[in-house]
Amino acid sequence: MNPKRAEVGSLLYEWNGSKEIQIEVGIRRGFPHFQILGNVPQATKEARDRIRLALEASSFVFPIETIIINVKPTHIPKKRISLDLAIAVGILLATEQIPDLASGTFFLGNLGLDGSLVGGKELLPYLWQYKSTKDTRFCLPQSLQKESLPRGEYFFLSHLEDLRTLPHLTPESRIENPNELQTLVWESVHLDPYQMKAFQGLLYAVLGNHHSVLLGSPGVGKTMLHRLLEPLLPETSACERNPVGIWTSSGEFETPTKKKPFRSPHHSTTEVGLIGGGLPYQPGEIAKAEGGILFLDEALEFKDRILESLRMPMEDSYLEITRMNEVTKIKTNFTLLLSTNPCPCGNYQSQNHCHCSLQRIRLYLQKISGAFLDRITIFQTLFDSPVERTIHLEESKLKSILNKRFVFRNERKLADNEERTFLRQLDDASETKQLSLRKKKQIVSLARTIADWNLSPRTKEVHIQEALHYTLGYQWIYSLG
Numbered sequence: 213m214n215p216k217r218a219e220v221g222s223l224l225y226e227w228n229g230s231k232e233i234q235i236e237v238g239i240r241r242g243f244p245h246f247q248i249l250g251n252v253p254q255a256t257k258e259a260r261d262r263i264r265l266a267l268e269a270s271s272f273v274f275p276i277e278t279i280i281i282n283v284k285p286t287h288i289p290k291k292r293i294s295l296d297l298a299i300a301v302g303i304l305l306a307t308e309q310i311p312d313l314a315s316g317t318f319f320l321g322n323l324g325l326d327g328s329l330v331g332g333k334e335l336l337p338y339l340w341q342y343k344s345t346k347d348t349r350f351c352l353p354q355s356l357q358k359e360s361l362p363r364g365e366y367f368f369l370s371h372l373e374d375l376r377t378l379p380h381l382t383p384e385s386r387i388e389n390p391n392e393l394q395t396l397v398w399e400s401v402h403l404d405p406y407q408m409k410a411f412q413g414l415l416y417a418v419l420g421n422h423h424s425v426l427l428g429s430p431g432v433g434k435t436m437l438h439r440l441l442e443p444l445l446p447e448t449s450a451c452e453r454n455p456v457g458i459w460t461s462s463g464e465f466e467t468p469t470k471k472k473p474f475r476s477p478h479h480s481t482t483e484v485g486l487i488g489g490g491l492p493y494q495p496g497e498i499a500k501a502e503g504g505i506l507f508l509d510e511a512l513e514f515k516d517r518i519l520e521s522l523r524m525p526m527e528d529s530y531l532e533i534t535r536m537n538e539v540t541k542i543k544t545n546f547t548l549l550l551s552t553n554p555c556p557c558g559n560y561q562s563q564n565h566c567h568c569s570l571q572r573i574r575l576y577l578q579k580i581s582g583a584f585l586d587r588i589t590i591f592q593t594l595f596d597s598p599v600e601r602t603i604h605l606e607e608s609k610l611k612s613i614l615n616k617r618f619v620f621r622n623e624r625k626l627a628d629n630e631e632r633t634f635l636r637q638l639d640d641a642s643e644t645k646q647l648s649l650r651k652k653k654q655i656v657s658l659a660r661t662i663a664d665w666n667l668s669p670r671t672k673e674v675h676i677q678e679a680l681h682y683t684l685g686y687q688w689i690y691s692l693g
Contacts, residue, residue: 215240218305221318222298223338224290230342232318234284235295237302242278248299250283252290262323263300270327270372272309279303294335296322297351300372311379317349317367327372329353339364349383361386398440402601403433410594411437413682414549417590418445418505419617420661422654423526423548425511425580425686428594429562434551438507441549442474444611446618448503473504475546479513487521493533493540498525501546511550512579519584522548526587552580554593562596570692577689589654591685621664630671631656643680655683 216239224231246260267274281299283290298319304310320338321331331353339350344364354370365383369375403411410426417424418441426434447470477486477497488496497506508514525531525544533540555573559566568576585591631653638644638652647655656671659679663671 216306216308218302220298220302220305221316222293222295223318223320223342224288225292225338225341230338231288232342233288233290233293235298235302236282236284237299237306238280238282239275239303239306240278244276245278246281247279248281248283250281250286250290251288252283252293252295256283256290256293256295259296259299259322262325263296263303265325266296266323266327266372267300267303269325272304272372273307275303275307292338294320294322294331294338297329297353301351301375304375310375313379317351319351321351321353323372329355329369329371331355333359336361351378357384363387398443398607400604400606401436401440403437403603403605404597404599404601405603406594406597406599407433407437407601408603410592411440413590413592414438414441415444415614416658416661416665416682417547417549419614419621419665420658421545421547422589422658422661423587424550424590424592425588426549426551426592426594427554427688428551429560429596430553430558432594432596434594435509438509438549438551440605440607441505443607444614445472445474445504446615448472473501474507475501475505476507476509479508479510481514481518483515483518483521486518487525487531488533488542489535493535493542495542498522498531498544498546499542502543503545504547505549506546507549507551509551511552512576514579516579519579520581523584523587554595574692577692580689585686585689586648586650588686589658590682591688592682593685593688617665617667620667621661624664624669626660627670630660634659634671634676637676643684651683655679658683 216237218237220235220237222233222235224233246264248257248260264274281302283293283295300323301310301313301319305312320335321329324330329352332355335352335356336359339352340362342362344362349365349367351367351369354368357366357368363386365385367378367381367383369378410428414424414426414437416422426437428434475497481497484490484494484496486497488494488499511519525546526548529543529545531542531544533542554560554577555566555568556576557567560568560573634656635652638647638655644652644655655676656679659671659675662675662678663669666675668675
């Protein structure tokens with residue numbers, strides 16, 4: 213007697229996108245045996261008894277024969293899969309216990325012992341990170357019906373018994389419509405002139421994608437100023453929009469949004485957690501900050517090796533990671549913002565007494581190496597100030613101002629030879645003659661950003677002078693002797 217066969221589609225989740233997989237079911241007479249092949253994890257192989265009990269609890273017949281499940285393609289390691297439902301459907305189709313289903317339907321979810329379908333938000337990345345076509349249909353647990361789902365057609369089932377009527381059901385169509393509701397985060401805030409000057413530098417960093425360091429005493433508002441930036445970030449353009457969702461710092465999955473990411477890992481984060489790693493590769497914070505901001509608060513509390521590992525991603529548009537026979541390229545187009553105390557106790561140049569010697573302060577600041585500093589465009593200091601906070605900022609107004617600057621920056625045309633002219637001037641000036649070519653280009657680039665902020669089509673000398681103030685701020689470290 214010929215063996216009974218059936219094939220059912222499902223999804224494999226990987227960090228860089230979900231992939232289509234096929235569950236091939238073969239049943240033949242012989243000694244009762246249930247085996248799952250295809251490079252699957254042990255947790256999937258343990259589904260054998262669960263699927264049998266679920267089928268029997270749903271008034272289906274579990275075949276007491278030799279059952280072979282092959283998960284294709286077999287050469288790909290399948291770390292994240294949810295195949296209980298797909299395997300159960302394959303067995304039922306092979307034994308003709310349910311009607312044939314339309315091709316192009318993917319089954320995703322696990323089973324309870326009573327035949328109920330199990331699965332929630334953990335299945336969202338499978339769906340959002342799969343490049344589906346308009347004809348793709350998904351069969352999912354009922355618990356996902358109220359979630360935000362990508363464009364497609366969906367069947368929502370609560371129990372295996374619902375499979376009997378599945379061919380007669382009308383799928384529910386979803387039109388991709390990520391939640392675009394904008395709410396005010398901080399509404400209004402008051403800053404003193406020194407805080408406003410530092411905040412202006414951070415706005416330049418956001419507008420021009422310039423890496424920045426803000427060094428200052430505890431309690432002066434370093435973290436606050438950086439947090440103010442998060443709701444001000446512009447919407448992503450259609451070409452750079454991430455259509456597959458992101459992982460939050462708490463490890464939860466967020467459905468796609470037009471907002472640019474703002475990542476703020478804790479200083480206890482490991483190098484793998486920040487850069488990524490493992491086999492297969494798992495993304496780190498720099499991959500999750502793609503197109504947005506990577507904010508390292510208390511930056512000097514991070515390990516030296518972690519900070520130094522950021523040097524190449526800061527400068528290049530991608531990072532290549534090699535693990536045995538696997539080579540992974542990840543985009544590293546993020547803006548790095550750092551804040552830190554000036555000394556171990558944090559009270560240097562503050563109103564409180566500092567107990568640190570100059571030698572100890574220099575050793576503390578040496579975590580920021582010269583090579584790392586050379587990749588920082590904006591370096592600012594912020595210390596205690598007796599000046600009252602009289603500058604009032606409103607989130608909605610400031611966001612409108614920043615958006616206008618982004619529009620101007622994207623639409624303006626750069627004057628011919630402007631960069632070359634200013635680089636020659638910097639080569640001749642005594643103040644900047646000894647700087648590296650990278651630092652000189654940073655000065656010209658920041659000056660262009662300042663000109664954009666002022667809606668100026670041409671970079672002027674006053675913009676160069678303001679850029680010098682920000683870019684040469686790192687020399688404060690060397691003034692300690």
